[in-house]
Amino acid sequence: MINELGHFALILAALVACVQAVVPMIGAHKRWPGWMAVAEPAATAQFLLTLLSFAALMHAFIVSDFSLRLVVANSHSAKPLLYKISGVWGNHEGSMLLWVLILALFGALAAWFGGNLPATLRARVLGVQAMVGVAFFAFILFTSNPFLRMAVPPFDGQDLNPLLQDPGLAFHPPFLYLGYVGLSLCFSFAAAALIEGRVDAAWARWVRPWTLLSWVFLTIGIALGSWWAYYELGWGGFWFWDPVENASFMPWLLAAALLHSAIVVEKREALKSWTILLAILAFGFSLIGTFIVRSGVLTSVHAFATDPERGVFILAILVIFTGGALTLYAARAGTMQAKGVFGVVSRESALVANNILLAVACFVVFVGTLWPLVAEMLFDRKLSVGAPFFDMAFTPFMVLLGLILPVGALLGWKRGKMGRALRQLVPGFGLAVAVAGLVWTMQTGRSLLGPVGLFLGTWLVAGAATDLLTRVGRSRDYARLLRLPRADWGKAVAHGGLGVTMAGIAGLMAWQIEDIRAADLNTPYTVGAFEFELLGVQRVQGPNWFADRGEVSVRRDGAEIAHLYPEKRTYPVARMPTTEAAIHGGFWRDIYVVIGDAQQGGGWTVRVYLKPLANWIWGGAILMAIGGALSLSDRRFRVAAGARKAVPAGEVPAE
Amino acid sequence: MKRFLVILLFLCGPALAVQPDEVLPDPAQEARAREISQGLRCLVCQNENIDDSNASLARDLRLLVRERITAGDSDDEVVAYLVDRYGEFVLLRPTTSGWNWLLWAAGPLLFLFAMGLGGVYIRSRSRAEAPSEAVLSPEEQARLRDILDDNR
Numbered sequence: 040m041i042n043e044l045g046h047f048a049l050i051l052a053a054l055v056a057c058v059q060a061v062v063p064m065i066g067a068h069k070r071w072p073g074w075m076a077v078a079e080p081a082a083t084a085q086f087l088l089t090l091l092s093f094a095a096l097m098h099a100f101i102v103s104d105f106s107l108r109l110v111v112a113n114s115h116s117a118k119p120l121l122y123k124i125s126g127v128w129g130n131h132e133g134s135m136l137l138w139v140l141i142l143a144l145f146g147a148l149a150a151w152f153g154g155n156l157p158a159t160l161r162a163r164v165l166g167v168q169a170m171v172g173v174a175f176f177a178f179i180l181f182t183s184n185p186f187l188r189m190a191v192p193p194f195d196g197q198d199l200n201p202l203l204q205d206p207g208l209a210f211h212p213p214f215l216y217l218g219y220v221g222l223s224l225c226f227s228f229a230a231a232a233l234i235e236g237r238v239d240a241a242w243a244r245w246v247r248p249w250t251l252l253s254w255v256f257l258t259i260g261i262a263l264g265s266w267w268a269y270y271e272l273g274w275g276g277f278w279f280w281d282p283v284e285n286a287s288f289m290p291w292l293l294a295a296a297l298l299h300s301a302i303v304v305e306k307r308e309a310l311k312s313w314t315i316l317l318a319i320l321a322f323g324f325s326l327i328g329t330f331i332v333r334s335g336v337l338t339s340v341h342a343f344a345t346d347p348e349r350g351v352f353i354l355a356i357l358v359i360f361t362g363g364a365l366t367l368y369a370a371r372a373g374t375m376q377a378k379g380v381f382g383v384v385s386r387e388s389a390l391v392a393n394n395i396l397l398a399v400a401c402f403v404v405f406v407g408t409l410w411p412l413v414a415e416m417l418f419d420r421k422l423s424v425g426a427p428f429f430d431m432a433f434t435p436f437m438v439l440l441g442l443i444l445p446v447g448a449l450l451g452w453k454r455g456k457m458g459r460a461l462r463q464l465v466p467g468f469g470l471a472v473a474v475a476g477l478v479w480t481m482q483t484g485r486s487l488l489g490p491v492g493l494f495l496g497t498w499l500v501a502g503a504a505t506d507l508l509t510r511v512g513r514s515r516d517y518a519r520l521l522r523l524p525r526a527d528w529g530k531a532v533a534h535g536g537l538g539v540t541m542a543g544i545a546g547l548m549a550w551q552i553e554d555i556r557a558a559d560l561n562t563p564y565t566v567g568a569f570e571f572e573l574l575g576v577q578r579v580q581g582p583n584w585f586a587d588r589g590e591v592s593v594r595r596d597g598a599e600i601a602h603l604y605p606e607k608r609t610y611p612v613a614r615m616p617t618t619e620a621a622i623h624g625g626f627w628r629d630i631y632v633v634i635g636d637a638q639q640g641g642g643w644t645v646r647v648y649l650k651p652l653a654n655w656i657w658g659g660a661i662l663m664a665i666g667g668a669l670s671l672s673d674r675r676f677r678v679a680a681g682a683r684k685a686v687p688a689g690e691v692p693a694e
Numbered sequence: 695m696k697r698f699l700v701i702l703l704f705l706c707g708p709a710l711a712v713q714p715d716e717v718l719p720d721p722a723q724e725a726r727a728r729e730i731s732q733g734l735r736c737l738v739c740q741n742e743n744i745d746d747s748n749a750s751l752a753r754d755l756r757l758l759v760r761e762r763i764t765a766g767d768s769d770d771e772v773v774a775y776l777v778d779r780y781g782e783f784v785l786l787r788p789t790t791s792g793w794n795w796l797l798w799a800a801g802p803l804l805f806l807f808a809m810g811l812g813g814v815y816i817r818s819r820s821r822a823e824a825p826s827e828a829v830l831s832p833e834e835q836a837r838l839r840d841i842l843d844d845n846r
Contacts, residue, residue: 279741380819380820380822380823387819388816392812395812396805399801399808402801402804403801406801410788418792420782421782422785422788423785423788424788425786426732426743426786427732427733428788428797431787432798433801644713644714
């Protein structure tokens with residue numbers, strides 16, 4: 040009964056979206072206020088109905104209703120509650136339902152907080168948003184219905200893929216989707232602005248918070264996924280340049296570019312048509328990502344529905360929306376004229392450089408991801424494009440970006456003074472060179488990767504600090520730092536976070552130590568500065584798995600610093616093994632221990648990794664997200680959002 | 695199909711890749727073997743290199759790489775040996791032969807193009823006349839009057 044209600048609510052939501060896609064658009068065209076006003080209640084209704092439908096599916100998973108085919112395929116009665124809940128989006132159909140739920144949520148948010156938008160723009164934004172919604176509702180209902188029943192319900196389910204039964208991965212998809220789908224709102228704003236034929240500072244001010252919000256969520260989602268890969272996959276890799284990872288990375292790069300170009304539109308009324316193009320492309324890449332994950336055209340570890348029919352449907356959505364928006368763009372882009380005038384050396388120019396680098400980096404990832412497909416279709420060559428290519432082709436652009444970032448961030452608007460910015464950065468540059476030099480002399484392998492990465496990291500963090508300190512000026516009044524707008528703090532924290540991540544990646548890749556051996560029980564051995572000893576291995580039992588759990592003592596200079604329990608689990612229902620690495624996290628390095636099979640001559644295979652600066656990678660990502668959130672909480676955004684409500688309230692007593 | 699995928703995951707799954715018995719006694723040779731393995735694709739897996747993969751085929755390839763190294767092959771010869779037998783699909787870092795130069799050049803070319811375009815744009819902006827104060831359209835004038843009247 041509840042399942043049918045959920046199904047019914049989903050169909051109703053699709054119908055509401057149809058209404059919302061048509062009526063407000065006509066209303067905006069004919070200037071009929073009543074028709075335009077339909078958008079807001081429709082967006083609310085669409086969201087509530089989709090929420091109801093999602094809640095029904097979640098209910099089915101929680102109570103293990105094995106009459107639903109989806110629950111049978113992806114759940115098991117013995118599974119812990121958290122993973123019953125995360126099982127809702129751990130599969131194709133459920134994750135699509137989450138996708139439309141978030142799409143409807145962003146539509147509703149735009150309706151609720153868009154009170155100060157011009158009526159026609161608001162109606163058009165919500166109309167376009169609903170058009171995207173209609174396409175995805177149709178996709179779910181016609182090709183991937185989560186509410187299909189079984190004729191004969193089995194006694195128990197087939198369990199969720201054990202790799203997905205993990206806290207990091209339980210929350211990874213919702214964050215990622217909040218980011219992906221949040222970009223749909225930027226797309227809707229861009230399409231609506233093109234229809235209106237008007238892009239100005241006010242438009243950019245409305246778009247920026249949504250871009251920022253999506254980018255923050257994407258950052259968290261990608262970081263969670265990478266962190267999960269690090270501790271779950273058993274050798275501590277954090278990024279594989281897999282097509283699906285690239286699919287989430289490309290929108291992130293473009294959203295970062297959009298974030299910066301929208302600032303130029305807002306402050307200086309320049310880069311307008313480029314910003315519109317970016318908004319369209321950013322969501323376009325989100326759709327490409329969906330296509331890659333769900334069509335199976337590219338082999339990937341993550342692809343979970345490899346169904347050509349669904350792939351064609353999503354390809355159609357992709358072509359219709361990006362194609363349609365780009366056509367509109369081609370017709371209207373000429374009418375958008377830049378107003379701001381700025382010198383060659385200026386913040387505006389620096390942000391243009393930022394956009395070029397981010398867009399080109401995204402393009403490199405795009406070409407590398409699709410090249411195997413192109414080569415096979417056009418040149419009849421079966422080849423692979425893997426991590427070595429991306430490391431070589433992508434990294435230079437990021438290094439360049441890191442080099443110019445602190446300088447650009449200090450340049451003034453309109454007409455900056457390069458000499459002044461460089462003078463302010465001299466201490467930071469000196470510090471970065473010193474750190475790089477120190478690292479160069481200390482390291483043994485003499486590769487350039489570590490010093491360059493730490494130089495960039497220090498340079499970025501010092502640059503962010505300089506940025507804040509210049510605000511204090513000569514006054515030495517450090518209390519002023521606390522009174523700076525939060526957007527300034529956000530900028531500094533996010534840029535510093537990028538530096539921390541860069542340093543972490545370089546440190547991990549340059550100085551990792553690995554040791555693989557058949558370790559005998561109670562026989563200590565040394566790796567790096569640490570002494571390891573396998574004390575014993577026990578068979579343990581979990582709710583839906585059993586495991587061999589090793590006990591490893593880690594000592595430094597004779598004193599024990601960690602007692603680690605790496606596990607090798609087996610999930611009998613899904614018939615899959617997983618490794619649960621034991622990690623002793625530290626500020627400077629992680630100690631990462633994995634246990635393998637029993638050896639014939641006694642003892643066990645044990646892998647030990649010392650991973651320098653590993654936590655900096657995700658720490659930097661968290662800093663970037665915090666920086667974004669700080670900017671988002673800036674008073675200027677809130678003033679813009681609440682402006683309309685504040686005015687009548689202040690007026691009442693005056694009358 | 696699903697069963698097949700499960701088996702694939704089982705084979706390539708995240709577990710221990712390089713086993714202790716595979717490791718070469720000479721650390722320099724072993725380091726070379728690891729370096730080469732990281733650039734070779736496990737053919738039955740999805741986008742994993744043979745160094746990280748647990749599949750039995752990956753193990754065979756790792757042993758083959760080590761066998762060639764101990765036989766005295768140079769790094770390039772080892773890779774060429776494997777490409778001869780398994781095709782260029784095995785290379786995670788594509789060659790620059792044929793149209794592949796386009797793959798490698800795509801980023802730098804676009805970068806140069808974008809720098810040119812950006813340069814032209816910035817120059818045009820720096821030479822543009824500052825626009826006169828924005829003039830409101832008649833409708834906006836009317837709306838401005840409305841707002842000002844409201845406030846009175």
